[in-house]
Amino acid sequence: MxxxxxxxxxxxxxxxxxxxxxxxxxxxxxxxxxxxxxxxxxxxxxxxxxxxxxxxxxxxxxxxxxxxAFPTKIWDQAVPTDPLIYRLYEVVGVYGETLKEVIQEKFGDGIMSAIDFSMEVDKIEDPKGDRVLLTLNGKFLPYKSW
CATH class of the missing domain: 1.10.260.40 (lambda repressor-like DNA-binding domains)
Structure with missing residues (x-):
């Protein structure tokens, strides 16, 4: 299978x-x-x-x-068309450079792991419309020189 x-x-x-x-x-x-x-x-x-x-x-x-079984992580489309997935893609497109700058200012030159990682999805009830709270929690991995 x-x-x-x-x-x-x-x-x-x-x-x-x-x-x-x-x-x-x-x-x-x-x-x-x-x-x-x-x-x-x-x-x-x-x-x-x-x-x-x-x-x-x-x-x-x-x-x-x-x-x-170990997965092969392949996306079918360069730009997703599902509205919810597209909005997340849009967030990274609009705020990706900002997140990179802020993370590297706080931690130094490196990346956030998606391997040593957890994510939570929560619902925040709000009278103006319920909110989606995404928490991405990844280990910081500094780049090394050799």
């Missing part, structure tokens, strides 16, 4: 069972953001987490093995 087949099966099973990513994450003791990313094929899961996800959803060993 490849990552695409795995994702299709996981998503259809989740919908058939009426489960949210939040519920699956809570019930399995995993971050719903990380869990969703693994189930959509963008991260590999350690064997124990892969087995827990497959077991929770009532899916077999093939799904667990596909969850464990």
């Amino acid at each position: 490849n990552k695409l087949e795995m994702t299709d099966l996981i998503v259809s099973t989740r919908l058939e069972k009426g489960l949210s990513w939040e519920t699956i994450g809570k019930d399995t003791g995993m971050s719903p953001v990380w869990l969703t990313s693994a189930c959509l094929g963008m991260n590999s899961a350690p064997p124990e987490k892969a087995a827990a996800i497959a077991e929770y959803l009532g899916l077999g060993e093939e799904v667990a093995k596909a969850l464990e």
